[in-house]
Amino acid sequence: xxxxxxxxxxxxxxxxxxxxxxxxxxxxxxxxxxxxxxxxxxxxxxxxxxxxxxxxxxxxxxxxxxxxxxxxxxxxxxxxxxxxxxxxxxxxxxxxxxxxxxxxxxxxxxxxxxxxxxxxxxxxxxxxxxxxxxxxxxxxxxxxxxxxxxxxxxxxxxxxxxxxxxxxxxxxxxxxxxxxxxxxxxxxxxxxxxxxxxxxxxxxxxxxxxxxxxxxxxxxxxxxxxxxxxxxxxxxxxxxxxxxxxxxxxxxxxxxxxxxxxxxxxxxxxxxxxxxxxxxxxxxxxxxxxxxxxxxxxxxxxxxxxxxxxxxxxxxxxxxxxxxxxxxxxxxxxxxxxxxxxxxxxxxxxxxxxxxxxxxxxx
Amino acid sequence: xxxxxxxxxxxxxxxxxxxxxxxxxxxxxxxxxxxxxxxxxxxxxxxxxxxxxxxxxxxxxxxxxxxxxxxxxxxxxxxxxxxxxxxxxxxxxxxxxxxxxxxxxxxxxxxxxxxxxxxxxxxxxxxxxxxxxxxxxxxxxxxxxxxxxxxxxxxxxxxxxxxxxxxxxxxxxxxxxxxxxxxxxxxxxxxxxxxxxxxxxxxxxxxxxxxxxxxxxxxxxxxxxxxxxxxxxxxxxxxxxxxxxxxxxxxxxxxxxxxxxxxxxxxxxxxxxxxxxxxxxxxxx
Amino acid sequence: xxxxxxxxxxxxxxxxxxxxxxxxxxxxxxxxxxxxxxxxxxxxxxxxxxxxxxxxxxxxxxxxxxxxxxxxxxxxxxxxxxxxxxxxxxxxxxxxxxxxxxxxxxxxxxxxxxxxxxxxxxxxxxxxxxxxxxxxxxxxxxxxxxxxxxxxxxxxxxxxxxxxxxxxxxxxxxxxxxxxxxxxxxxxxxxxxxxxxxxxxxxxxxxxxxxxxxxxxxxxxxxxxxxxxxxxxxxxxxxxxxxxxxxxxxxxxxxxxxxxxxxxxxxxxxxxxxxxxxxxxxxxx
Numbered sequence: 001x002x003x004x005x006x007x008x009x010x011x012x013x014x015x016x017x018x019x020x021x022x023x024x025x026x027x028x029x030x031x032x033x034x035x036x037x038x039x040x041x042x043x044x045x046x047x048x049x050x051x052x053x054x055x056x057x058x059x060x061x062x063x064x065x066x067x068x069x070x071x072x073x074x075x076x077x078x079x080x081x082x083x084x085x086x087x088x089x090x091x092x093x094x095x096x097x098x099x100x101x102x103x104x105x106x107x108x109x110x111x112x113x114x115x116x117x118x119x120x121x122x123x124x125x126x127x128x129x130x131x132x133x134x135x136x137x138x139x140x141x142x143x144x145x146x147x148x149x150x151x152x153x154x155x156x157x158x159x160x161x162x163x164x165x166x167x168x169x170x171x172x173x174x175x176x177x178x179x180x181x182x183x184x185x186x187x188x189x190x191x192x193x194x195x196x197x198x199x200x201x202x203x204x205x206x207x208x209x210x211x212x213x214x215x216x217x218x219x220x221x222x223x224x225x226x227x228x229x230x231x232x233x234x235x236x237x238x239x240x241x242x243x244x245x246x247x248x249x250x251x252x253x254x255x256x257x258x259x260x261x262x263x264x265x266x267x268x269x270x271x272x273x274x275x276x277x278x279x280x281x282x283x284x285x286x287x288x289x290x291x292x293x294x295x296x297x298x299x300x301x302x303x304x305x306x307x308x309x310x311x312x313x314x315x316x317x318x319x320x321x322x323x324x325x326x327x328x329x330x331x332x333x334x335x336x337x338x339x340x341x342x343x344x345x346x347x348x349x350x351x352x353x354x355x356x357x358x359x360x361x362x363x
Numbered sequence: 364x365x366x367x368x369x370x371x372x373x374x375x376x377x378x379x380x381x382x383x384x385x386x387x388x389x390x391x392x393x394x395x396x397x398x399x400x401x402x403x404x405x406x407x408x409x410x411x412x413x414x415x416x417x418x419x420x421x422x423x424x425x426x427x428x429x430x431x432x433x434x435x436x437x438x439x440x441x442x443x444x445x446x447x448x449x450x451x452x453x454x455x456x457x458x459x460x461x462x463x464x465x466x467x468x469x470x471x472x473x474x475x476x477x478x479x480x481x482x483x484x485x486x487x488x489x490x491x492x493x494x495x496x497x498x499x500x501x502x503x504x505x506x507x508x509x510x511x512x513x514x515x516x517x518x519x520x521x522x523x524x525x526x527x528x529x530x531x532x533x534x535x536x537x538x539x540x541x542x543x544x545x546x547x548x549x550x551x552x553x554x555x556x557x558x559x560x561x562x563x564x565x566x567x568x569x570x571x572x573x574x575x576x577x578x579x580x581x582x583x584x585x586x587x588x589x590x591x592x593x594x595x596x597x598x599x600x601x602x603x604x605x606x607x608x609x610x611x612x613x614x615x616x617x618x619x620x621x622x623x624x625x626x627x628x629x630x631x632x633x634x635x636x637x638x639x640x641x642x643x644x645x646x647x648x
Numbered sequence: 649x650x651x652x653x654x655x656x657x658x659x660x661x662x663x664x665x666x667x668x669x670x671x672x673x674x675x676x677x678x679x680x681x682x683x684x685x686x687x688x689x690x691x692x693x694x695x696x697x698x699x700x701x702x703x704x705x706x707x708x709x710x711x712x713x714x715x716x717x718x719x720x721x722x723x724x725x726x727x728x729x730x731x732x733x734x735x736x737x738x739x740x741x742x743x744x745x746x747x748x749x750x751x752x753x754x755x756x757x758x759x760x761x762x763x764x765x766x767x768x769x770x771x772x773x774x775x776x777x778x779x780x781x782x783x784x785x786x787x788x789x790x791x792x793x794x795x796x797x798x799x800x801x802x803x804x805x806x807x808x809x810x811x812x813x814x815x816x817x818x819x820x821x822x823x824x825x826x827x828x829x830x831x832x833x834x835x836x837x838x839x840x841x842x843x844x845x846x847x848x849x850x851x852x853x854x855x856x857x858x859x860x861x862x863x864x865x866x867x868x869x870x871x872x873x874x875x876x877x878x879x880x881x882x883x884x885x886x887x888x889x890x891x892x893x894x895x896x897x898x899x900x901x902x903x904x905x906x907x908x909x910x911x912x913x914x915x916x917x918x919x920x921x922x923x924x925x926x927x928x929x930x931x932x933x
Contacts (some may be wrong), residue, residue: 056837076840077849089838093856103842104853154842375740378760386767386816389778447671451663466925467671471678473917475875477891478910481898482677485684485692492680525674541650548653575769581748583771586877590898598879600773607777609881613863617781620774631769637663642762646733 006065007032007190008053008158013062015214022048024214026337030192030207031157035184037201038194040070040211041171046194049159049211053192054083064289066354067157077106077305081149083160088165090135091332096122097131100170103154121153125183143182144176152187161193165200177203198238202226210234210355228271232357235283242289242327244282248356256356260281267351278326280356286317288353291345298348302327306343320345390624397613397617413618423602423619430599431626433513434581439519441528441577442570444521449532450562454541465533472526480519480590487515487591510591516598519587524577525562535564535569571640575631599623678914685907692904693797703908713907723893727874730805730889734873735866741813742820742865746858765822767815775881779811793801804885811879816872820865827861864927867920875913 015022022045032199038046051057053076055076057237064071066080074229082103097118104114122128125145130138138146142162151159165173165180169311180247181204184191186285195201201208202222210233229235236243246258249265256270290298304320304327317328318339329347331339342349400410417423443607452464471479486492487509510516539562545559563570588598603623606616635642655663684692688700690711705713716719749761767775780803787801800806831854839849877891884892890909897906 054837054841056840076837077843077845081841083838083841085834085838087832087834089832089834091835091838091856093853093859102839102844106843106848150842253735275853371748371752374744374752375754377744378748378764380838381813381817382766385779385810386770386775388788389775390770392785393828396785417756444670447663447666451667455663464671467674470918470921471674473879473921474910474914475891475894475917476879477875477894477898478913479677479680481894481906482679482681482909484898485680486677510848522677524672540665544650544653561721579769579771583878585773585881586895590895600771603777604775604881606835607780611685613781614798614855616777618778623771624774625826627771642765643758 005032006030006032007066007067008192010053011065011293013049013052013064014060015045015052015057015066016022021214023052023059025074026214026216027062028209028219033188034206035181035191035204037205037208037319038211039196039198039201039208040194041196041237044211045214046196046211047162050162050192050194052084053158054160055079066240077330080157082154082158083162084147084154084164086149086162086164088147090143090147090150090166092135095131095137096127096133096135096138099135099146100131100150100153103150107154117153121149124131124152124186125149137253141172141176141179144168145179148180148183152183152189156189158192159189161191163195163197165195165197173200180204194278202238208238210237212237229283229355229357230271232283232360235281235355235357237287240328241283241285244284244325245359246280246282248276248278248280249278255351256280262325264302264323266354268354268356269352270356273340274356274358281358281359283355284349284353285359286328289327289329289347289349291318291331291347293327299351300354301346301348304340304345306339306341306345308341309339319322320347393617394621396614397621399614401614410597413615414622416615417618417622422597426597426602427599427622427626429597430582430623431630432577433516435630437517437524437581438574440517441521441524442574445525445528445532445573449536451527452529453494453533453536453539468529469526476523476586479522480587481514483519483522484510484590487518513592514524516588519586519591520581523578523584523587527576527580528573531569531573533569535566539565567638568640571634571638575634578630578634579627582623588628654924673728681907681910684904685741685911687904687907692902692907703904706917712905714905715867717905718798720890720893720905720909723888723890726805726887727889727891730808730812730880731870731873733801733809734816737809737813738817738820739862739866739870741817741826743858745821749825750828750831751833764818767818771814772815772876772878773882775814776811776879779807779814780882781808783807802885803883805887805889807883807885808880808889812873812876812884814880816869819872820869823865824858824861825870827858831857840841852915860927864924867924867927871917875917 006029011027013023024045026049041044044176046295048057052059052169055071055074056236059072069080071079077152091102094102097115100118100121101114104117109117118131119128122131125148127142127145127149130142131148137142139171147164148159161180165176168176177200180191184204193201193204202225205222207219208222208225210217212233218225218234220228225234225238229238230245235241244258244260244262244266246260246266249257249259251270251274252256254269254271255263255267257267258275258280259265266282274280276336302322305323306318310317310319310328316331318331320327320329327347337342376388397413398409398411399407400412401407411564417427423431448468452461452468456464486490488494489508489510491509493509494503494506516574543561544557547561552560585598585604587602589601592598599619600623603616603619606612606619631642654660685703686699686701687697688702701713702711703713704713729909747763749757749764763916783801784803787798788792790796790798790801797884835853835857836849839853840846844852875891877895878887880892881895888896893911894906
């Protein structure tokens with residue numbers, strides 16, 4: 001099952017804490033050199049999974065293989081993986097250079113080589129003169145880079161990252177996303193990155209696993225997850241969306257008609273088999289809905305009343321009421337006239353952009 | 364992991380050795396000795412004789428009650444004197460003066476209790492500073508002995524306990540966010556009811572821990588009553604010392620020790636119960 | 649009441665006067681001790697006989713100064729000997745306890761924690777006598793049963809060390825546990841992750857984090873031991889530590905050499921206190 005190109009593979013991995021199952025029978029592989037993200041809400045088991053990979057938790061059952069080597073009896077200090085901790089865990093009692101040299105020293109690398117490697121990696125992360133600085137002298141972004149450098153200097157098979165951007169403020173986080181992605185490409189190391197922030201996962205990853213209740217809901221490229229979510233959970237968790245509940249009225253190939261709770265009938269695309277009369281959820285992304293006259297030609301239409309404009313520059317939306325349900329619709333800034341609260345509008349969208357998925361827990 | 368069980372016992376054993384050998388066993392043994400009657404003819408036998416003697420001899424139980432009473436009085440006085448000072452340090456003094464004031468309160472207590480008691484002796488004795496001052500002011504015409512009375516004991520005990528009251532009070536008051544006091548005012552409170560309903564309840568853990576320590580230290584104090592008290596100012600620890608060291612009556616001394624321990628535990632326990640605090644929360648500070 | 653809610657000018661002034669009086673009360677006995685150590689008189693009392701260094705450097709009886717008083721110097725050495733051992737044992741115990749209480753989960757942990765605090769609420773005199781009784785009985789029993797006299801179980805400096813460790817270990821444990829609780833365990837995990845063994849991780853990451861607290865806990869232990877009186881009094885043999893030696897001199901009615909010893913103690917404590925304070929402010933930042 002393991003392929004020589006796989007940096008990491010897990011099979012039937014399970015972790016139970018008393019009666020609580022944190023990780024539930026997971027099997028997956030990560031190819032060498034990929035940026036693999038695990039995206040899920042807090043409590044979904046992603047941290048436990050990562051800690052098992054690092055060796056800080058022991059699987060209840062199942063196995064972890066890193067570069068062809070089974071890991072179950074390998075203690076954390078001997079695993080060919082390194083980890084960037086959530087709060088970075090840079091040693092406050094040491095300088096930047098001592099932090100980076102720490103792992104090399106444990107491997108018995110001699111002083112001259114250590115110093116050389118530290119300088120090299122510092123240059124590569126763009127902080128060539130910071131070796132003698134104390135950790136407390138660094139800015140948030142610099143700490144981030146040192147934490148990564150401390151791991152990468154050891155040339156690990158897999159670098160594990162535990163939401164390292166969580167503590168940064170918004171601006172810096174946006175910047176670090178790009179930087180992390182670039183670092184990963186430059187070093188070519190396999191990254192396994194866990195986060196609850198869908199935008200981090202989408203921007204940086206080659207592949208994303210959406211995790212919920214200890215299982216992967218879906219694994220795929222960011223584009224796949226966004227355009228073709230396979231479960232209602234994924235549809236809701238990845239990107240903004242409008243959700244409606246309804247029952248299936250008719251199915252014709254991949255086209256289904258759904259009667260919504262507010263009485264309207266919409267046409268939607270369905271990939272999974274949905275049965276007649278079954279309760280389903282229908283998802284439409286705000287950017288796929290047309291407003292006003294431009295909308296006449298589309299298949300699904302609704303009448304709505306403007307509640308509020310949610311101005312956010314290029315990402316501006318309008319919140320409307322469709323027969324008792326609130327819906328968010330993108331609008332371009334030039335389109336902004338006629339959005340006074342109380343105005344009537346018509347919305348429309350293509351059936352191909354409308355996704356019909358079984359309700360969570362119904363399958 | 365079996366490994367971690369082994370580690371656990373490795374780190375548990377020093378604790379057990381320390382508490383077992385130096386605290387629990389000696390006290391259990393002392394209890395045992397206090398309940399033993401020694402006789403060369405009959406051998407050792409169980410007896411409540413030493414406890415009976417305590418209740419039959421008014422000298423003993425009066426000293427006991429008096430010691431407890433003075434210790435409680437000391438505790439209350441220390442609290443009353445220290446609270447305004449702690450409040451000033453925590454809430455009114457700012458920056459440098461706060462630090463200096465706090466240091467001024469702490470530093471004297473880095474010096475041995477013996478030295479502090481000695482300082483007061485020089486001040487209070489007949490040929491001392493206070494008497495000399497009053498003489499030169501013409502308030503008294505002959506030297507007066509201020510030492511060797513109950514007032515001197517009380518003064519000495521309050522002075523020794525001060526630090527152990529001020530430090531927990533300052534840390535408790537420091538942790539009270541000023542915005543609570545501001546909110547109290549904003550909602551129409553005045554100084555007194557803010558003190559009573561906001562400040563004091565917040566400082567309660569500090570107050571309780573301060574009081575427990577001061578009470579304990581006063582009750583178990585030997586030095587101050589011995590040096591500053593008069594010949595007739597009996598203190599229960601002196602009775603214990605006499606039984607053990609002077610009369611070599613260890614059975615009687617042990618009984619007294621157990622009685623003093625019972626008293627201190629009882630009062631500590633009661634004050635924790637009444638104020639709904641726990642030992643670990645008050646001592647943990 | 650606080651900076652944003654000022655008191656009236658009158659009560660504010662009154663408050664300041666109270667604080668000033670308190671400071672005088674606090675510092676008076678120490679100041680008196682210092683001043684009278686320079687009084688060229690045989691008694692630590694008025695009248696003032698002129699300034700002199702004799703109680704520090706005097707070489708002849710009756711005005712024998714501290715630096716030529718061999719009995720006092722010897723007792724200082726005894727105290728230092730005791731304090732060094734007490735500090736070492738207390739710190740080792742504290743380190744084990746900190747690891748036990750912070751890093752392990754076990755049944756009865758809360759109970760064990762309360763047990764660890766227990767020595768703090770036992771009066772020092774009682775702690776002393778209980779260890780005296782227990783160790784003497786053990787020594788008697790060993791002597792009777794195997795005709796083997798164990799010297800260190802008899803009153804003496806070894807027993808003093810044990811008696812002091814019994815409660816000083818509680819204090820240093822509290823200090824160390826509080827600091828260790830603030831340790832981010834992911835630092836240790838990071839060390840393991842970077843290839844360190846558990847033991848290397850402890851020595852390279854955890855211990856440096858605890859180092860300044862170990863130093864300050866060590867200073868506190870040393871001073872508490874050096875200045876302890878109540879527990880020590882019950883356990884001393886023929887070698888007197890400083891506090892006991894001073895106490896005996898005081899009861900004899902001593903010369904102002906006691907003042908100069910006290911000044912020496914004050915200087916010593918002040919230096920240690922300042923080191924301690926600079927350590928603990930460094931910890932906070």
